[in-house]
Amino acid sequence: MEKINRFNVVHRFRKRNLLIAINSVAALSIFFFGYDQGMMAGVNTAVEYYTRMGFAHPDENGEPVITNSLLQGGIVSVYYLGTLIGALFGGWFGDKFGRIKTIALGAAWGVFGAALQTSAMNHNWMICARLINGFGTGILNAIVPVWATETAEHTSRGQFVAIEFTLNIFGVAVAYWIEYGCSFYQNGESAFVWRSPIAFQIIPLLVLFSAVWFFPESPRWLCKAGREDESRYVLERLREDGIESTGKAEAEFQDVRNIVELERKNAKSQNYLYMLFGYKSGKLHTGRRVQLVIWLQIMQEWIGIAGVTIYSPTIFRIAGLTQDTIGWVAGLNTITYTLSTLVCVFTLDRIGRRWTLYWGSVVQGIVLFIAGGLSRVSIDAVDTGNQSRANAFGGGAVAMIFLFTMTFGATWLTVPWLYPAEIFPLEVRARGNAWGVVGWSIGNGWLTLLCPVMFDKIDEKTLYIFAACNVITIPMVYCLYPESNQRTLEEMNLLFAADSIWNWDAEKNYKLLVQQNPELVQAAGRGVSVVDPETGIRKQSRNLSLDVGAMKTRGSESEDEKTGTTHHQA
Numbered sequence: 001m002e003k004i005n006r007f008n009v010v011h012r013f014r015k016r017n018l019l020i021a022i023n024s025v026a027a028l029s030i031f032f033f034g035y036d037q038g039m040m041a042g043v044n045t046a047v048e049y050y051t052r053m054g055f056a057h058p059d060e061n062g063e064p065v066i067t068n069s070l071l072q073g074g075i076v077s078v079y080y081l082g083t084l085i086g087a088l089f090g091g092w093f094g095d096k097f098g099r100i101k102t103i104a105l106g107a108a109w110g111v112f113g114a115a116l117q118t119s120a121m122n123h124n125w126m127i128c129a130r131l132i133n134g135f136g137t138g139i140l141n142a143i144v145p146v147w148a149t150e151t152a153e154h155t156s157r158g159q160f161v162a163i164e165f166t167l168n169i170f171g172v173a174v175a176y177w178i179e180y181g182c183s184f185y186q187n188g189e190s191a192f193v194w195r196s197p198i199a200f201q202i203i204p205l206l207v208l209f210s211a212v213w214f215f216p217e218s219p220r221w222l223c224k225a226g227r228e229d230e231s232r233y234v235l236e237r238l239r240e241d242g243i244e245s246t247g248k249a250e251a252e253f254q255d256v257r258n259i260v261e262l263e264r265k266n267a268k269s270q271n272y273l274y275m276l277f278g279y280k281s282g283k284l285h286t287g288r289r290v291q292l293v294i295w296l297q298i299m300q301e302w303i304g305i306a307g308v309t310i311y312s313p314t315i316f317r318i319a320g321l322t323q324d325t326i327g328w329v330a331g332l333n334t335i336t337y338t339l340s341t342l343v344c345v346f347t348l349d350r351i352g353r354r355w356t357l358y359w360g361s362v363v364q365g366i367v368l369f370i371a372g373g374l375s376r377v378s379i380d381a382v383d384t385g386n387q388s389r390a391n392a393f394g395g396g397a398v399a400m401i402f403l404f405t406m407t408f409g410a411t412w413l414t415v416p417w418l419y420p421a422e423i424f425p426l427e428v429r430a431r432g433n434a435w436g437v438v439g440w441s442i443g444n445g446w447l448t449l450l451c452p453v454m455f456d457k458i459d460e461k462t463l464y465i466f467a468a469c470n471v472i473t474i475p476m477v478y479c480l481y482p483e484s485n486q487r488t489l490e491e492m493n494l495l496f497a498a499d500s501i502w503n504w505d506a507e508k509n510y511k512l513l514v515q516q517n518p519e520l521v522q523a524a525g526r527g528v529s530v531v532d533p534e535t536g537i538r539k540q541s542r543n544l545s546l547d548v549g550a551m552k553t554r555g556s557e558s559e560d561e562k563t564g565t566t567h568h569q570a
Contacts, residue, residue: 093139
C-alpha cells in the first residue's frame with residue numbers, strides 16, 4: 001500500500017501479532033494514565049513538596065500537619081479539570097484528524113506538563129502544570145480506547161482493552177514503589193523524593209510519541225475519511241493470514257462503509273452540544289448514549305474506589321500496623337490489585353459487560369458494609385483501650401480493603417472505559433468517548449474534594465454511602481445499559497435505535513432491525529458473504545434504515561408493487 005509509510009508495522013505483522021503490537025503501544029498510554037493517578041499520593045507526603053507548596057508542615061514526629069486543605073485538594077483536583085477540557089478537545093481532534101495524530105499530540109502535551117510539574121517552584125506553578133498535564137491525559141484517554149476497539153475483532157475486543165487496563169493498575173503500582181524507594185533518600189527530606197517520580201512519567205510518553213507514528217491508523221476512521229483503499233488494506237492485514245482469503249476483511253469493510261452511509265443519512269453534523277441533548281441525531285440517539293457513559297463513569301468513582309484508597313491508611317493504623325508496615329501493606333495491595341485485573345481479561349468477553357458489573361457491584365457492596373462495621377468496632381475498641389480487640393477487627397477491615405480493590409480490578413475498572421469506546425456511531429466515536437472521560441473527570445474531581453470532608457464528618461459511615469451506590473448500580477445497569485459484548489461496532493447503531501430508554505425495548509428493536517438489515521451488520525458479525533455466489537460480483541446494499549416502521553412500510557409497498565404487476569399481467 002503506497003499511501004502508508006513503508007516503515008509502518010502494518011506491512012510487517014498480521015492478525016493477532018498486529019493486534020498485539022497495536023495494543024502494546026496503546027498500553028503505554030494507559031500505563032502513563034495509571035502512573036499519573038498513583039503518583040500524587042506519594043508526592044503529597046513528601047516533606048520538601050508540601051512545605052514548598054505551602055499547604056502543610058511536619059510535626060515533631062515528621063508527620064504532615066495540613067494547614068490549607070483547600071490548596072492541597074485544589075492542586076490534585078485541577079488535574080481533572082484539565083482532563084475534562086483535554087478530552088473534549090481530543091475527541092474533536094480525533095474525529096477530524098485521525099487517531100494516530102491525536103495520540104501523538106496527547107503524548108507531547110503530557111511531556112510538557114510533566115516537565116513543568118517536575119520543575120515546579122511554588123503552588124501557582126504546580127497548579128498550572130497539573131492543568132496542562134491533565135489536558136494531555138484527557139486527549140489520550142479520549143482517543144486510545146477508541147483506537148484499540150476500532151482495530152480489535154468484536155469477539156476479543158474486551159480482552160484486549162482489559163489487558164491495557166492491567167497495565168493501568170501496574171502503573172499505579174510502579175508509582176507507589178518508586179515513591180516508596182525514593183522516600184528513603186536523605187531521610188525523605190530532599191526534593192529528589194518528589195521530583196524524580198514526577199519526571200519518570202516522561203519516559204513512557206516519549207516512547208509513545210516516537211512509536212505511534214509507525215502504527216496504522218484506525219481502518220474505520222480511514223473509511224469515514226474517504227480513504228477506502230487504505231482502510232481495506234489495514235483490515236486485510238488485521239483479519240487475514242495472507243495465505244488464503246476468508247472474505248472476513250472485505251465483509252467487515254462493507255459493514256463499515258454501509259454504516260458510514262447510514263449515519264450520515266440519519267443525523268446532521270453533531271457537535272458536543274448537539275450530542276449532549278441528542279439534537280438532530282435522529283434514530284442514532286446520541287443524547288441517550290452520552291448520558292449513559294457520563295453516569296457510568298461517575299458511578300465508577302462513587303462505588304468507592306477513591307474513598308477506599310483515601311481511607312485505607314486509617315484502617316491500617318486502626319489495625320495496629322506501624323508506619324513502616326503500612327507502607328509495605330499498601331504496596332502489597334497495589335500488587336494484588338494489579339493481578340486481579342487479569343480476571344477481567346479472561347471473563348469480560350465470556351460473561352459480557354453487564355454481568356461483569358453485576359457481580360462486581362454485589363461483592364463490593366457487601367464488602368464495604370462489612371468494612372464499615374468492622375472499622376466502627378475497631379474505633380470503639382481503641383476508645384475503650386482494648387487494643388487487642390481493635391487489632392483483630394481492624395485486621396478484618398484490612399482484609400475487606402484487599403477484597404474490595406481486587407473485585408474492583410476484576411470488574412468495574414475496565415468496563416466504564418470500554419463501553420464508551422464501543423457504543424457511539426463512527427462519525428462521532430472519539431467525541432462520544434470524550435464524554436465518558438468528562439464523566440470520569442466530574443466523578444473524580446467531585447469525590448477528591450468531598451471525600452476528606454465526608455470522612456472527617458461521618459468517618460467510616462462514608463463506606464456505607466459507597467456500599468449503597470453499589471446497590472443502586474445494579475438496577476441502573478439492568479434497566480438502561482444494553483449489552484455490547486460479541487457485537488460489532490457497526491451493530492451498536494441498531495442496538496440504540498429504539499425510541500425507548502429501556503434495555504429490553506432496545507434488545508427487541510435490535511432483533512427486528514438485524515432481520516431487516518442483514519447486509520448492514522451480518523457480514524462481519526455472522527460470516528455472511530458480501531459476494532454473490534453465482535455472479536462473483538459484490539452485493540449492492542439496499543436502502544438501509546434504523547426505523548422498524550419504515551422497513552415495514554417499504555416491505556408493504558414492495559408487496560403491493562408485486563401484486564399490481566401480477567394483476568396487470570393477468
